[in-house]
Amino acid sequence: LEIKSSDVHPMGYPTTDAIEYMGQLLSDWTNGRITIKIFHSMQLGGEKEALEQVQLGALEMTRVSVGVVGPIVPDFNVFNLPYVFRSLDQMHNVVDGEIGTALLDKLSAGGLIGLGYMDAGSRSFYNKTKAIETPADLAGMKIRVMQNPIFVDMVNALGGNGLPIAYNELYTAMQTGVVDGAENNPPSYESGKHYEVAGYYTIDEHLMVPEIFVFSKKVWDTLDEVDRQLIRNASVLAARKERELWAAREKASMDILREKGVTIVENVDKTPFIEATKSVREKHGADYADLLKRIEATK
Amino acid sequence: MGGAFAPVVLLGSLFALLILGMPIAYALGVAALVSAIYVGLPLEAVLLKVSDGVDDFALLAIPFFVFAGALMAEGGMARRLVAFANIFVGFLRGGLAMVNILSSMFFGGISGSAVADTSSIGSIMIPMMKKQGYEDHFAVNVTITSATQGIIIPPSHNAIIYTYAAGGTISIAQLFMAGIVPGIMIGLALMILAFVVATKRNYPKGEPVAIRDAARITWEAIAGLFTVVIIVGGIIGGIFTPTESAAVAVVWAFLVTMFIYRDMGWRDLPRALHGVIRTVAMVMIVIGFAASFGYMMTLMQVPAKTTAFLLQLSDDKYVILMLINIMLLVLGTFMDMAPLLLICTPILLPVVLAVGVDPVHFGIIMMLNLGIGLVTPPVGTVLFVGCAIGKVSIEKVSRHLWPFWFVMIAVLLLVTYFPVFALYLPSLRYPGVSY
Amino acid sequence: MRPIYVRLMDRLYWLCIGIGIVSVVCMTLLIFAGVIMRYIFLIGANFAEPLSIFFAVQLTMYGAAACLRAGVHLRLTLFVDMLPERLRPLPMHLVQLLLGAIGVFMVIYGQSLVRTTWFQAYPEFVYVRVGFVYSAIPISGLFTVLFVVESWLYPQAMAQELEDEARHAEKFAEEEARRLTL
Ligand code: NA
Ligand code: NA
Numbered sequence: 001l002e003i004k005s006s007d008v009h010p011m012g013y014p015t016t017d018a019i020e021y022m023g024q025l026l027s028d029w030t031n032g033r034i035t036i037k038i039f040h041s042m043q044l045g046g047e048k049e050a051l052e053q054v055q056l057g058a059l060e061m062t063r064v065s066v067g068v069v070g071p072i073v074p075d076f077n078v079f080n081l082p083y084v085f086r087s088l089d090q091m092h093n094v095v096d097g098e099i100g101t102a103l104l105d106k107l108s109a110g111g112l113i114g115l116g117y118m119d120a121g122s123r124s125f126y127n128k129t130k131a132i133e134t135p136a137d138l139a140g141m142k143i144r145v146m147q148n149p150i151f152v153d154m155v156n157a158l159g160g161n162g163l164p165i166a167y168n169e170l171y172t173a174m175q176t177g178v179v180d181g182a183e184n185n186p187p188s189y190e191s192g193k194h195y196e197v198a199g200y201y202t203i204d205e206h207l208m209v210p211e212i213f214v215f216s217k218k219v220w221d222t223l224d225e226v227d228r229q230l231i232r233n234a235s236v237l238a239a240r241k242e243r244e245l246w247a248a249r250e251k252a253s254m255d256i257l258r259e260k261g262v263t264i265v266e267n268v269d270k271t272p273f274i275e276a277t278k279s280v281r282e283k284h285g286a287d288y289a290d291l292l293k294r295i296e297a298t299k
Numbered sequence: 300m301g302g303a304f305a306p307v308v309l310l311g312s313l314f315a316l317l318i319l320g321m322p323i324a325y326a327l328g329v330a331a332l333v334s335a336i337y338v339g340l341p342l343e344a345v346l347l348k349v350s351d352g353v354d355d356f357a358l359l360a361i362p363f364f365v366f367a368g369a370l371m372a373e374g375g376m377a378r379r380l381v382a383f384a385n386i387f388v389g390f391l392r393g394g395l396a397m398v399n400i401l402s403s404m405f406f407g408g409i410s411g412s413a414v415a416d417t418s419s420i421g422s423i424m425i426p427m428m429k430k431q432g433y434e435d436h437f438a439v440n441v442t443i444t445s446a447t448q449g450i451i452i453p454p455s456h457n458a459i460i461y462t463y464a465a466g467g468t469i470s471i472a473q474l475f476m477a478g479i480v481p482g483i484m485i486g487l488a489l490m491i492l493a494f495v496v497a498t499k500r501n502y503p504k505g506e507p508v509a510i511r512d513a514a515r516i517t518w519e520a521i522a523g524l525f526t527v528v529i530i531v532g533g534i535i536g537g538i539f540t541p542t543e544s545a546a547v548a549v550v551w552a553f554l555v556t557m558f559i560y561r562d563m564g565w566r567d568l569p570r571a572l573h574g575v576i577r578t579v580a581m582v583m584i585v586i587g588f589a590a591s592f593g594y595m596m597t598l599m600q601v602p603a604k605t606t607a608f609l610l611q612l613s614d615d616k617y618v619i620l621m622l623i624n625i626m627l628l629v630l631g632t633f634m635d636m637a638p639l640l641l642i643c644t645p646i647l648l649p650v651v652l653a654v655g656v657d658p659v660h661f662g663i664i665m666m667l668n669l670g671i672g673l674v675t676p677p678v679g680t681v682l683f684v685g686c687a688i689g690k691v692s693i694e695k696v697s698r699h700l701w702p703f704w705f706v707m708i709a710v711l712l713l714v715t716y717f718p719v720f721a722l723y724l725p726s727l728r729y730p731g732v733s734y
Numbered sequence: 735m736r737p738i739y740v741r742l743m744d745r746l747y748w749l750c751i752g753i754g755i756v757s758v759v760c761m762t763l764l765i766f767a768g769v770i771m772r773y774i775f776l777i778g779a780n781f782a783e784p785l786s787i788f789f790a791v792q793l794t795m796y797g798a799a800a801c802l803r804a805g806v807h808l809r810l811t812l813f814v815d816m817l818p819e820r821l822r823p824l825p826m827h828l829v830q831l832l833l834g835a836i837g838v839f840m841v842i843y844g845q846s847l848v849r850t851t852w853f854q855a856y857p858e859f860v861y862v863r864v865g866f867v868y869s870a871i872p873i874s875g876l877f878t879v880l881f882v883v884e885s886w887l888y889p890q891a892m893a894q895e896l897e898d899e900a901r902h903a904e905k906f907a908e909e910e911a912r913r914l915t916l
Contacts, residue, residue, distance in 0.1 A: 004598070039597060039598075041466065042466050042467075043466075043597045044594060044597055044598070045348070045351055045594070046351075048351075049347070049348070049351045049354075052347055052351075052850075052851065052864075053344050053347065055850055055851075056341045056343045056344050056347065056847075056850060057341050058340050058341045058343075058344030058347075059344075071864065111850070147783060147784075163772060164783075165540065166356065166357075166540055169537065169540050172472065172536075172537030173537050175537060176536060176537040176538065178537055178538060218341075316829075316832070317809075317810050318810070318813045318814075319813075319814070319825040319828055319829055320809055320810060320811050320813070320814040320825055320826070320829055321809060321829045321832060321833070322802070322807030322808065322809045322829075322833075323807070323808045323809055323810070324798065324807060324808070325802075325807070325832070325833055325836055328836055329832055329835075329836055332836070332839060342839065342843045343843045343844075343846055343847045343850070345843075346839070346840060346843050346844055346847055346871055347847055347868075349871065350791050350795070350867065350868055350870070350871060353790055353791055353794045354787050354790070354791055354867075355787070356783050356786075356787060358790070359761060359765070359786055359787070359790055362758050362761065362790065362793065363761075363762065363765075366758060366762065373906075375910060375913075377910065378910045378913060378914045381914060381916070382914060382916065385916045389916055395916070398916070418903070422903070422904075422906075422907030422910070422911075423907060423910050423911050423914060426907075426911055427911060427914075427916070505916055506916075539769060542765060542786075543765055543768065543769050546761070546762050546765035546766050546769070547766060547769060549762050549766075550762065550766050569755075570902070572755045572758070572759075573751055573755070575758060576751050576754035576755055576758065576793065576797050576800070577751075577797065577800065577801050577804065577806055579754070579758065579793060579794075579797060580754060580793060580794055580796075580797025580798045580800065580801050581797075581798070581801050581806060581807055581808065583790070583793070583794040583797070583798070584794055584795075584797070584798035584801070584807075585808065587794060587798075633810065633812070634810070635808050637808075638808070677812050678810060678812050680808070688907075
């Protein structure tokens with residue numbers, strides 16, 4: 001069995017490396033009977049397309065952001081809410097616990113077998129004009145966000161102007177002042193060289209969106225119980241590996257940013273940010289009130 | 300996937316279908332379906348790719364380019380640009396040939412399509428040149444070769460197709476900037492050639508244009524040329540995304556044709572739109588089915604295998620580029636530009652990246668090269684359109700094509716081996732670009 | 735009087751072109767509105783992108799079916815033209831058969847695709863179902879089959895229109911040349 005797996009990231013990225021590791025494990029355990037062939041760097045298309053191919057059984061596996069599975073299992077949309085998690089540990093406890101497992105199980109209605117979660121870090125604001133310490137510093141700033149009403153509302157609630165523009169236009173947009181800043185995790189901020197045009201980075205961690213990797217139910221149904229268990233076991237180890245790789249990568253990026261002289265605001269008081277975005281959680285989280293309560297109760 | 304024979308099924312069925320005369324888009328689709336059946340892939344996946352292939356925001360610039368170009372063409376833009384070009388070069392020996400080339404430089408900018416340029420500028424210039432004693436084959440050859448400038452002078456929908464085929468990783472703004480110098484080089488080289496031929500055959504000169512007329516002509520032309528400023532300025536300046544720039548340009552082109560030029564009435568709009576829909580659908584469906592085809596190629600690892608094979612032949616940048624140029628020139632004589640860009644880019648880009656060629660530079664090389672293919676017999680869309688408009692046989696035009704062809708090849712080689720021509724302008728603005 | 739089937743196909747052709755025209759006009763207005771909102775009202779327009787992509791897919795699929803009827807798709811005629819006159823219908827019929835087949839494929843597998851994705855909504859724009867976007871595949875596939883059948887029964891159905899277009903283009907060129915004095 002050759003498992004075809006798709007990812008939008010190139011090899012050498014934590015997610016692709018983790019899937020490669022998963023392939024090695026499977027191949028070792030089965031003497032090469034089960035292998036994984038990774039189609040990286042969007043060779044087979046973007047996340048939405050890859051997911052649809054997995055639903056149809058044309059691909060066995062893919063790694064996607066939860067935003068893409070929101071249309072299939074709306075509960076996943078809660079991860080897109082600002083400050084749904086207070087800390088990385090809380091996020092890990094949620095996805096590793098009952099809540100996370102139950103969400104993955106729901107995917108089977110959409111023809112998917114949820115294998116596990118991966119880290120994608122926390123997103124924080126960066127801009128070209130000043131160090132942001134409190135939401136008041138964001139007042140009037142034009143901040144690029146991803147294409148989703150939640151993120152626009154989030155920036156607006158904090159006093160700025162959320163503008164969705166394409167990621168590959170962002171560098172020039174900041175350079176020419178079409179936007180004043182944007183928000184992303186340290187590795188993206190660093191590797192996209194956005195610090196060259198926007199040198200103020202505030203670690204406010206307003207979004208902590210995990211990613212998931214899924215298997216095709218069509219193909220899964222043809223596998224015997226032993227192979228399914230092998231894949232499950234390898235998934236657990238791959239997810240653990242990815243967390244380590246991600247943490248290492250994030251540290252490396254932060255080191256580079258410091259070296260490049262970026263003004264980094266750390267240990268920021270999150271409370272005013274959390275309070276300012278309460279309306280966003282209420283508005284966009286109305287349908288998931290119960291789930292939100294259970295997440296909040298998790299340590 | 301599917302063993303060593305699978306790529307043979309995929310490529311073999313494509314060639315067979317093309318030879319049978321099947322529309323290229325559908326030939327790509329049937330080949331993808333046949334090979335999906337061969338390797339046992341769910342067939343929905345092939346169809347999914349057709350729709351996902353065109354489901355890309357950056358591609359939406361294409362309908363807008365076509366739309367703006369059509370408004371300008373039907374609104375009398377070609378005529379105004381010809382008059383504008385006449386101010387600068389009309390009085391030279393062989394003036395009309397120069398005017399033809401220069402107006403293509405302007406118009407090609409707007410429409411971004413060599414075929415649109417040939418039919419708009421050509422249908423005005425070819426009869427006029429014939430009347431003034433230029434040989435018919437010369438008039439057609441000047442028209443079709445200069446029309447290929449439009450492919451690389453920004454804006455160009457082929458540049459959009461290239462960045463899309465390259466996986467959306469290349470900046471359209473950089474590619475647009477990179478196309479300016481090579482495009483002007485083609486124009487200048489053709490003008491020198493036309494001047495030499497005109498002197499030898501004693502073609503007529505035109506009259507210098509009176510200053511008062513020149514002012515009016517310039518104003519009218521500039522209103523239209525501002526369409527290009529919106530698109531190119533909007534993208535390079537980072538003010539708009541390429542798609543947004545193109546949509547704004549459509550609105551501008553509409554205002555200019557309806558309220559400044561007023562050649563076109565409201566009643567002419569449906570006809571213009573009818574043409575737009577057909578052109579757009581024709582290009583976009585090729586993109587869609589090429590996405591299915593490309594998907595099957597990737598699953599069968601054709602690009603990876605080709606890279607390994609070519610790098611085995613040589614790892615010298617110049618040798619690889621020469622091999623690729625020859626291959627594209629041959630393919631270009633049979634196939635149209637968009638399908639070749641879509642099929643060859645994913646295969647060839649990893650190869651040239653491996654030997655250290657800049658992807659923006661390579662885009663310009665591909666577009667120049669395949670542009671030459673559009674005028675080269677036996678199959679060349681621009682050649683066919685030019686011959687139809689000039690009412691000259693393809694054989695006659697082709698027999699006299701070689702000096703033009705030689706000039707274009709010379710520019711291609713210069714641009715291939717001296718990346719500075721393509722990359723100098725982008726390097727001024729983007730710190731990552733060097734040559 | 736044109737046969738009834740041809741007249742029906744005329745309607746279908748203009749329906750396809752009509753969908754295309756509505757799509758391209760809507761796309762232009764949507765994206766232009768998005769730009770205006772961003773620069774003048776400083777609000778991001780979430781709807782512009784997903785909706786215009788929806789229109790682009792419709793334009794492509796229905797427009798392509800119409801192009802098939804008008805016979806304007808890019809194709810390679812070089813090798814077919816090299817055949818002796820009496821053999822030429824052979825590849826032509828084979829191609830028609832294959833076009834019909836791909837139309838049937840589009841209908842069957844397209845509707846299965848629509849069913850798989852019907853309950854999925856776009857994240858940015860919940861009113862557009864993913865399956866609705868894909869519905870253009872089976873429907874335009876059906877149109878493709880109908881047009882192929884027409885080309886078999888009445889091969890010259892569009893000849894007059896194409897001739898008219900060519901004549902218009904020639905007249906337009908003459909008019910332009912007349913107005914131009916160099
Ligand atoms: Na152009
Ligand atoms: Na010309």
